[in-house]
Amino acid sequence: MMYRVIAALVISVIFLAGCAKPTESFQGQIGDIGANSFIVDCSDEVNKGKKDPINSIGYQCSVEYTTDTAFTDVNGNILTIHDFLQGSEVKVILSKPINIRRNLESKKSKPLTAKEIVLLKQADMSSKEPFDFKRDEVVKATIYFGGTNDVIAEIEHTEQLNELSAILHNSPSFSGAAPSDWNNTIVIESKGGGETEIVVTGNGHVFIDESSNYAYSLDKERFNEFVGSFQNK
Numbered sequence: 001m002m003y004r005v006i007a008a009l010v011i012s013v014i015f016l017a018g019c020a021k022p023t024e025s026f027q028g029q030i031g032d033i034g035a036n037s038f039i040v041d042c043s044d045e046v047n048k049g050k051k052d053p054i055n056s057i058g059y060q061c062s063v064e065y066t067t068d069t070a071f072t073d074v075n076g077n078i079l080t081i082h083d084f085l086q087g088s089e090v091k092v093i094l095s096k097p098i099n100i101r102r103n104l105e106s107k108k109s110k111p112l113t114a115k116e117i118v119l120l121k122q123a124d125m126s127s128k129e130p131f132d133f134k135r136d137e138v139v140k141a142t143i144y145f146g147g148t149n150d151v152i153a154e155i156e157h158t159e160q161l162n163e164l165s166a167i168l169h170n171s172p173s174f175s176g177a178a179p180s181d182w183n184n185t186i187v188i189e190s191k192g193g194g195e196t197e198i199v200v201t202g203n204g205h206v207f208i209d210e211s212s213n214y215a216y217s218l219d220k221e222r223f224n225e226f227v228g229s230f231q232n233k
Helices: 002-018 043-047 100-105 158-168 220-231
Strands: 023-033 037-041 060-064 070-073 089-098 112-121 138-145 150-155 184-190 195-201 206-209 214-217
Touching (some): 023 060, 150 158
Parallel strands (some): 060 112
Antiparallel strands (some): 023 037, 138 184, 195 206
């Protein structure tokens, strides 16, 4: 009789585990941004419903986005991928519900694909310190229109690098709302082979240091005049 009770309990546990409700959506902070995916902290979702003591290990989920993925804010306004930054709080609505805990524990985990990604809280991009161009280390700067395909200028001459430094160096930190367009990209190359990528946005009034995700105010008129000097040649 006792064996029957134990067997019944085992079957019940297996049944309950098998009926665990798949995750349709979860919230977390963006840890990293890739070419077609986000790394999002999914620890709360993984630990949801656990009866055992929760360990201090954080869980990160790779969330793929496609051309069908919608990017919105909490009010339903349409956003773009460039509105989502490292450190932003998001809600991920999955294209197909899945048990995330089991998926992470599986040796053949399935990729998570987002149907919609909702921006809940923007990351704090403000820096306490002004931007440091590090002119002594810079050997080249390339300015692109939009992304990194359409080159406007490759700058290696000392005078031109000095002029670009004068525009960017000591720019104050920026905080607040700004349009999320993508005017220019600047790739700054250093002596040691390192690169710093800067995205000019906010209708030309803001630039973001991609290495730190800090935003700075940009002298739009001076910068546009500098870029125009290469376009008019």
